[in-house]
Amino acid sequence: xxxxxxxxxxxxxxxxxxxxxxxxxxxxxxxxxxxxxxxxxxxxxxxxxxxxxxxxxxxxxxxxxxxxxxxxxxxxxxxxxxxxxxxxxxxxxxxxxxxxxxxxxxxxxxxxxxxxxxxxxxxxxxxxxxxxxxxxxxxxxxxxxxxxxxxxxxxxxxxxxxxxxxxxxxxxxxxxxxxxxxxxxxxxxxxxxxxxxxxxxxxxxxxxxxxxxxxxxxxxxxxxxxxxxxxxxxxxxxxxxxxxxxxxxxxxxxxxxxxxxxxxxxxxxxxxxxxxxxxxxxxxxxxxxxxxxxxxxxxxxxxxxxxxxxxxxxxxxxxxxxxxxxxxxxxxxxxxxxxxxxxxxx
Amino acid sequence: xxxxxxxxxxxxxxxxxxxxxxxxxxxxxxxxxxxxxxxxxxxxxxxxxxxxxxxxxxxxxxxxxxxxxxxxxxxxxxxxxxxxxxxxxxxxxxxxxxxxxxxxxxxxxxxxxxxxxxxxxxxxxxxxxxxxxxxxxxxxxxxxxxxxxxxxxxxxxxxxxxxxxxxxxxxxxxxxxxxxxxxxxxxxxxxxxxxxxxxxxxxxxxxxxxxxxxxxxxxxxxxxxxxxxxxxxxxxxxxxxxxxxxxxxxxxxxxxxxxxxxxxxxxxxxxxxxxxxxxxxxxxxxxxxxxxxxxxxxxxxxxxxxxxxxxxxxxxxxxxxxxxxxxxxxxxxxxxxxxxxxxxxx
DNA sequence: CCAGTTCGTTACATCGTTGTAAACCAGATA
DNA sequence: TATCTGGTTTACAACGATGTAACGAACTGG
Numbered sequence: 001x002x003x004x005x006x007x008x009x010x011x012x013x014x015x016x017x018x019x020x021x022x023x024x025x026x027x028x029x030x031x032x033x034x035x036x037x038x039x040x041x042x043x044x045x046x047x048x049x050x051x052x053x054x055x056x057x058x059x060x061x062x063x064x065x066x067x068x069x070x071x072x073x074x075x076x077x078x079x080x081x082x083x084x085x086x087x088x089x090x091x092x093x094x095x096x097x098x099x100x101x102x103x104x105x106x107x108x109x110x111x112x113x114x115x116x117x118x119x120x121x122x123x124x125x126x127x128x129x130x131x132x133x134x135x136x137x138x139x140x141x142x143x144x145x146x147x148x149x150x151x152x153x154x155x156x157x158x159x160x161x162x163x164x165x166x167x168x169x170x171x172x173x174x175x176x177x178x179x180x181x182x183x184x185x186x187x188x189x190x191x192x193x194x195x196x197x198x199x200x201x202x203x204x205x206x207x208x209x210x211x212x213x214x215x216x217x218x219x220x221x222x223x224x225x226x227x228x229x230x231x232x233x234x235x236x237x238x239x240x241x242x243x244x245x246x247x248x249x250x251x252x253x254x255x256x257x258x259x260x261x262x263x264x265x266x267x268x269x270x271x272x273x274x275x276x277x278x279x280x281x282x283x284x285x286x287x288x289x290x291x292x293x294x295x296x297x298x299x300x301x302x303x304x305x306x307x308x309x310x311x312x313x314x315x316x317x318x319x320x321x322x323x324x325x326x327x328x329x330x331x332x333x334x335x336x337x338x339x340x341x342x343x344x345x346x
Numbered sequence: 347x348x349x350x351x352x353x354x355x356x357x358x359x360x361x362x363x364x365x366x367x368x369x370x371x372x373x374x375x376x377x378x379x380x381x382x383x384x385x386x387x388x389x390x391x392x393x394x395x396x397x398x399x400x401x402x403x404x405x406x407x408x409x410x411x412x413x414x415x416x417x418x419x420x421x422x423x424x425x426x427x428x429x430x431x432x433x434x435x436x437x438x439x440x441x442x443x444x445x446x447x448x449x450x451x452x453x454x455x456x457x458x459x460x461x462x463x464x465x466x467x468x469x470x471x472x473x474x475x476x477x478x479x480x481x482x483x484x485x486x487x488x489x490x491x492x493x494x495x496x497x498x499x500x501x502x503x504x505x506x507x508x509x510x511x512x513x514x515x516x517x518x519x520x521x522x523x524x525x526x527x528x529x530x531x532x533x534x535x536x537x538x539x540x541x542x543x544x545x546x547x548x549x550x551x552x553x554x555x556x557x558x559x560x561x562x563x564x565x566x567x568x569x570x571x572x573x574x575x576x577x578x579x580x581x582x583x584x585x586x587x588x589x590x591x592x593x594x595x596x597x598x599x600x601x602x603x604x605x606x607x608x609x610x611x612x613x614x615x616x617x618x619x620x621x622x623x624x625x626x627x628x629x630x631x632x633x634x635x636x637x638x639x640x641x642x643x644x645x646x647x648x649x650x651x652x653x654x655x656x657x658x659x660x661x662x663x664x665x666x667x668x669x670x671x672x673x674x675x676x677x678x679x680x681x682x683x684x685x686x687x688x689x690x691x692x
Numbered sequence: 693c694c695a696g697t698t699c700g701t702t703a704c705a706t707c708g709t710t711g712t713a714a715a716c717c718a719g720a721t722a
Numbered sequence: 723t724a725t726c727t728g729g730t731t732t733a734c735a736a737c738g739a740t741g742t743a744a745c746g747a748a749c750t751g752g
Binding site for chain 2: 003048049050051052053055056061063070071072074077078080081084085093094095096097098112114115116117139227228231255256258259262263281282284285286287289
């Protein structure tokens with residue numbers, strides 16, 4: 001059975017193609033009688049509009065792309081969930097690209113491989129530089145998620161959280177609990193690693209503020225932000241640094257670190273407190289449950305979709321900068337006594 | 347700057363539209379000189395073909411949809427990763443739909459909302475019945491992932507694993523370790539819950555085979571397969587059933603159960619062994635690390651994509667049934683003594 | 693030197709939809 | 723009866739790319 005077209009429906013209903021189109025699109029001036037006859041024909045053939053033709057005509061496809069490093073990372077999977085929901089509310093479909101945090105792949109994504117198929121791009125870059133961005137031709141609107149790229153003013157809308165403040169608060173919490181040898185896991189040696197740098201900055205600010213001496217040997221670099229990297233970094237820290245707390249730049253690092261600690265018989269939080277960042281589901285069911293910085297992911301997704309929508313409807317003002325609030329979620333991994341509930345910050 | 351069309355390139359290069367098209371598509375009969383001139387014009391305007399127009403013309407879009415219950419679930423996130431990669435190898439783009447395991451949404455997905463935009467559908471259903479499937483019009487090829495739907499022969503290609511055998515092996519492992527009060531978490535009360543039923547069957551077979559009496563009070567029903575459900579079910583089991591092992595129908599259930607066990611001071615695996623299903627990343631970094639059934643997710647994805655490709659290139663034979671192998675991964679949660687490495691089955 | 697082949701290029705129609713503008717057909721008004 | 727009005731319907735031309743068939747030009751061979 002071939003897919004029916006407007007023409008087929010029109011013939012069956014005994015009207016013109018355009019009238020069927022009008023019915024499909026709820027154009028007001030169609031008599032009830034005609035509308036009913038057309039509706040019946042549509043139902044009989046179970047006609048569905050051809051979206052390719054529609055978008056060719058309209059110059060819009062109703063599809064937006066979401067480019068993230070890796071859906072394997074629960075943070076991005078959760079973010080994707082929210083993005084898909086927010087897009088759905090606008091009738092958009094989401095198409096997902098995985099960049100693996102690879103600069104080459106990220107370049108391909110912004111250079112618009114699927115130009116013309118997507119109306120807009122939500123992009124969470126890892127490795128891209130400001131220069132890569134500058135070379136982009138601005139045909140498809142793009143909203144950046146997560147970290148800003150490049151130091152200067154970028155022409156792109158951006159949604160993120162205040163990483164410095166969040167990291168600072170997280171670290172301060174550890175200091176307030178009396179910890180003095182607070183380690184950090186997550187700095188990266190790569191040229192660009194904006195997020196890591198900001199979280200490091202917050203960490204350092206907090207140490208200074210709390211009067212805790214900063215010990216460089218307590219800052220553990222990693223290649224990537226996965227569980228294995230966290231586990232391995234923690235191992236190194238235990239061998240050399242004797243930390244009594246560790247602030248991990250994301251939750252998967254923290255879960256990896258937690259694994260190492262428990263495996264090596266360190267009591268958490270008694271001997272070493274652990275603090276993560278992202279508030280992924282796993283952290284809530286780890287043992288001990290993981291204290292973490294909880295960005296409002298749903299709001300990040302919603303804001304990004306809204307910004308994109310504005311651009312799509314012709315908004316051309318200067319780039320918006322949205323800073324989404326975050327909470328600190330205090331759980332067992334930093335809680336010796338079972339005090340104090342979550343606190344909302346920012 | 348407006349997006350250039352073939353026409354613009356043609357004018358700049360001083361040739362006809364079709365010649366440019368021929369260059370773009372590597373049509374052989376174009377002189378080197380012309381080809382070079384056109385290539386230069388394409389580069390200068392940074393022309394990109396309009397995919398909507400192309401798919402209108404070709405009747406193909408190069409986009410396939412992957413419909414899963416929920417990307418939040420790491421199993422589906424990991425599966426999606428593999429699907430995207432496999433699709434990429436064929437030059438396809440993947441568009442993701444989340445059904446929430448909701449029958450209404452699943453019906454919408456198979457009824458082809460985005461018909462004409464997607465060339466094919468990879469569908470991992472949860473709530474759908476054979477009847478829903480029967481009513482589908484077969485315009486867009488579909489491959490089912492995970493459980494077969496309906497008892498009879500479905501006309502759709504299907505990729506899955508041998509759930510009964512896998513669950514049986516997992517349960518047997520617990521019995522072989524001397525456990526006699528082996529609980530199961532994951533049966534669902536909903537009308538359709540094929541996967542759960544199959545895993546229950548494997549569990550029951552194993553008990554019978556091992557000569558362990560089946561105690562209905564050790565079978566804990568859940569509403570969904572999330573961490574919270576596992577935690578809560580485990581709590582009920584501890585209150586009433588005194589299990590010495592628990593086989594969870596997926597890893598998130600198992601991680602939830604693990605959380606409850608540790609929180610209530612049960613030693614794992616000493617007092618209660620825990621076995622999961624899916625081999626999600628989290629399980630490898632839980633403490634204790636989670637023993638689990640490890641389906642070959644990459645192969646599932648690859649097979650599904652291959653089947654779809656065959657249908658798309660005109661294959662019309664009867665439905666294929668692909669059973670992908672799985673391994674048992676024995677980790678700390680069932681390992682009292684540190685014996686025995688992973689074993690490959692099926 | 694002309695018919696028959698190539699080769700490179702082109703005009704045209706087409707994919708399915710929708711915006712535009714014009715045609716149509718009541719019924720109301722002059 | 724002729725004109726106007728307003729709602730309803732229609733023909734036609736796009737949107738951008740590509741398959742088809744046909745074209746002229748440069749060859750080949752008899």
